[in-house]
Amino acid sequence: MPDVGGITADHLRSYIERIERLEEEKATLSADIREVYAEAKGTGFDSKIMRQIIRLRKMEAADREEQEQLLDLYKAALGMVESPPDQDL
Numbered sequence: 594m595p596d597v598g599g600i601t602a603d604h605l606r607s608y609i610e611r612i613e614r615l616e617e618e619k620a621t622l623s624a625d626i627r628e629v630y631a632e633a634k635g636t637g638f639d640s641k642i643m644r645q646i647i648r649l650r651k652m653e654a655a656d657r658e659e660q661e662q663l664l665d666l667y668k669a670a671l672g673m674v675e676s677p678p679d680q681d682l
Contacts, residue, residue: 630644
């Protein structure tokens with residue numbers, strides 16, 4: 594295939610086709626994940642809470658602790674908890 598404006602068409606087509614295949618795989622995986630959440634919900638688990646747990650598990654422990662401390666601090670400031678948390682940030 595000839596170059597057009599300095600771009601090799603075959604090389605470009607190769608990238609585009611790889612991306613398209615990956616997008617198809619991503620769609621399949623997303624559907625599989627939705628099915629697992631639906632299955633868990635069907636057995637009584639809360640999918641929103643499960644998503645939060647998964648997000649928290651991806652975080653570093655120190656980042657997770659800091660986020661939890663800030664959340665507790667903000668809740669205390671808004672009167673959403675009875676006693677303020679330790680404020681050793």
